Amino acid sequence: MGGELVTIINPLRNPPLGDQLLVQLRSLIVRGELGVGTHLVEGRIAERFGVSRGPVRDALRQLEIEGLVETRKRGVFVRGLSDQDLLELYSLRGALESLAIRETIVRLESADWGQIDEALDQMRIAADPADPAKFAAADLDFHSGFYTLGGNRWLTATWALHRPLFAAVMEITNTDRELASVADDHVGLRDVVRSGDVDAALAALTAHLDGSCGRIRTTLSERPRPQPAF
Known part of the structure; x- marks a missing residue:
């Protein structure tokens, strides 16, 4: 299982929109930079991207619809693209x-x-x-x-x-x-x-x-x- 959120690429800028966050998270998962099993913690993602928790929650919800992440008892985890x-x-x-x-x-x-x-x-x-x-x-x-x-x-x-x-x-x-x-x-x-x-x-x-x-x-x-x- 992958580790928890520890670092991130450059924060979103001008302005930190939710759709930009979604695009970046999707790309990171598809490229494998967010490995299967990585725990996606709302607060830490919000801090690293410079957004509020609302856009993070919306992005994770959309990624779950797309099958790239899944919700477990302990939170949201990367499912990846096999x-x-x-x-x-x-x-x-x-x-x-x-x-x-x-x-x-x-x-x-x-x-x-x-x-x-x-x-x-x-x-x-x-x-x-x-x-x-x-x-x-x-x-x-x-x-x-x-x-x-x-x-x-x-x-x-x-x-x-x-x-x-x-x-x-x-x-x-x-x-x-x-x-x-x-x-x-x-x-x-x-x-x-x-x-x-x-x-x-x-x-x-x-x-x-x-x-x-x-x-x-x-x-x-x-x-x-x-x-x-x-």
Whole structure:
């Protein structure tokens, strides 16, 4: 079991917002800097990040919803992100996005591809020079475009619940990749969806997500664990 909170990276600044805290804690857990079993003490996190206990409590509650931490009798502890977790997350994403693409193709005649095309432009901008965080955000904007085009607000809301975790994982993976070719892969996926061929689009999506999942699993398994932040 990991030790209690002892130190932290630079405190949040200008201003110490709860959403910034959540992003940092999520990233620390995904990167393994907060190891499985680490006891997350509200007061100590609040002190190290320079926030009140309210945002800490909210962040821990959200991380528990995402499955990254768990509440036990003695408090909240890091559960982490295992290889099996990644497989299950990508299985869920594949199911959600397959439905989004099916519904997008049904609406092809009235589809506005502005959001997806803008995301592709932002991916190219973030690829040169490489900006992993911005690239991951644009990447997910691209995929979110299919949910928007599909027009199913419940499906879109479900995807929105999981998007932040995918962003944290992809940002790490993108530091080790040539991003221009990744942007080109997304152009190919857009084009096959716009063709209206459902089977080809779903096959392309499956290959795309399988490749992404495989690279992320390899990257996370091979990365040396950094010194603990807490």
